[in-house]
Amino acid sequence: MLRLTTLRLAGLAAALSGGTAFAADMLGHPPPPPMLAPPPAQIDVGSGFYLRGDLGTGIHAYSSAATTRAGSTTVVSSVDATGFGAVGAGYQFNSFLRTDATIEYRFPSRFRIISDTVGPPAGQNLLSGKISGLVGLANAYVDLGTWNRITPFIGGGIGFATMMTSDVKDTGFGGFAGNSGSASNRAETRFAWAIHAGLGYDLTANLKAEAAYRYLHIGNITTGRIVCALACTPFNARIRNVESHDLKVGLRYVFADAPIAYAPGPLARRY
Numbered sequence: 001m002l003r004l005t006t007l008r009l010a011g012l013a014a015a016l017s018g019g020t021a022f023a024a025d026m027l028g029h030p031p032p033p034p035m036l037a038p039p040p041a042q043i044d045v046g047s048g049f050y051l052r053g054d055l056g057t058g059i060h061a062y063s064s065a066a067t068t069r070a071g072s073t074t075v076v077s078s079v080d081a082t083g084f085g086a087v088g089a090g091y092q093f094n095s096f097l098r099t100d101a102t103i104e105y106r107f108p109s110r111f112r113i114i115s116d117t118v119g120p121p122a123g124q125n126l127l128s129g130k131i132s133g134l135v136g137l138a139n140a141y142v143d144l145g146t147w148n149r150i151t152p153f154i155g156g157g158i159g160f161a162t163m164m165t166s167d168v169k170d171t172g173f174g175g176f177a178g179n180s181g182s183a184s185n186r187a188e189t190r191f192a193w194a195i196h197a198g199l200g201y202d203l204t205a206n207l208k209a210e211a212a213y214r215y216l217h218i219g220n221i222t223t224g225r226i227v228c229a230l231a232c233t234p235f236n237a238r239i240r241n242v243e244s245h246d247l248k249v250g251l252r253y254v255f256a257d258a259p260i261a262y263a264p265g266p267l268a269r270r271y
Contacts, residue, residue, distance in 0.1 A: 056248025121175025129168035
């Protein structure tokens, strides 16, 4: 009986000794710090860069077309539709905002102005020529969300239009029969602006197809000085407030291995 009591006391002493050591160990070493949030993933700054190419057709409109010839009144005028091709480069900042710069060549389209002139002599003039040019725009777009790979967007752009008149010829009728004139090529640069609306389609994660409408304001276009083969006062022709309603299709290639991902904000912990 005495031996059993001695063993119990020894076990109790050992337990008390171990607990004291554990408590001392805990007091001598502070608890480990709380786990920190993992660092945010790095953002690839170049992943939103893209190249683009577009082809389209433009239907011209204008407020008036006339010559500067004294006493001349326009009877009828027209400006044909044109085609154009464009290339550009841009950057996709996030899922809804992107910008690009484009340069396009607008192929020659024919214009005609038929005017009456009160005499003497009285007669008519048929003036014809071609309009072509370069348009450069800096554009910004807002993507409105993606459904089944389709992304509608709207946008706007500002820039310049350098338009050239060429092959300008004048033929006289009536009192001007037998007389003709011509003008040298003339180019002028004016401020241009545009409004865009369209749809993009994800062919792959990198390649996007696009179909869009664009309103393009070009401004006034003036021909070179028209000089007659026989005696006449030189004059110009001017087409005012030229604009184009453009329909275009194109491709955009985004230099990214996967859709762009952005790092989450910092995490906060409470204790």
